[in-house]
Amino acid sequence: MTTLSPATFYVDNTELYADHRPVNVYTTPAMENKERNEYKGNREDSVSRGGHRKILMNVSAYTSSDDECGKSDNITASGRKGIIGYSCASDSLPMGTKVLVNGRIWEVMDRFGGGYGDRLDLMMSSKEECFKFGRKWIEVEVIE
Numbered sequence: 001m002t003t004l005s006p007a008t009f010y011v012d013n014t015e016l017y018a019d020h021r022p023v024n025v026y027t028t029p030a031m032e033n034k035e036r037n038e039y040k041g042n043r044e045d046s047v048s049r050g051g052h053r054k055i056l057m058n059v060s061a062y063t064s065s066d067d068e069c070g071k072s073d074n075i076t077a078s079g080r081k082g083i084i085g086y087s088c089a090s091d092s093l094p095m096g097t098k099v100l101v102n103g104r105i106w107e108v109m110d111r112f113g114g115g116y117g118d119r120l121d122l123m124m125s126s127k128e129e130c131f132k133f134g135r136k137w138i139e140v141e142v143i144e
Helices: 029-040 127-133
Strands: 009-011 014-016 053-062 087-089 098-101 104-110 119-123 136-142
Touching: 053 127, 098 119, 104 119
Parallel strands: 053 119, 087 104
Antiparallel strands: 009 014, 053 136, 087 119, 098 104, 098 136
């Protein structure tokens, strides 16, 4: 087995991948799709009782550190300073959109830059906190 690193690697002729974001488990694209389909079933995005749209997203966490963002000034893609526990990154939601994740409100202030349509990255204070959060499919409520 090769070393687990943020790159593509092979184990027994099976391609595995990991991106630069902290994750607890390395998965194959097929495993990720299976997990999403089991959670989502055959339904489309739903609307909550309050009229807000709910979408299933692959949620992970990041810090504003130099090795993750390429800079350490904590300025997000929106031009605003990131706020730990409030700022998040999404390529599919407009800047300024507020979302409810696990009972907490986050605002889209940053981008992945890779055109990911179903991912959300939450800004946290430490890599340890990010690793503890991991990566999971969560139903996210778009509130603004």
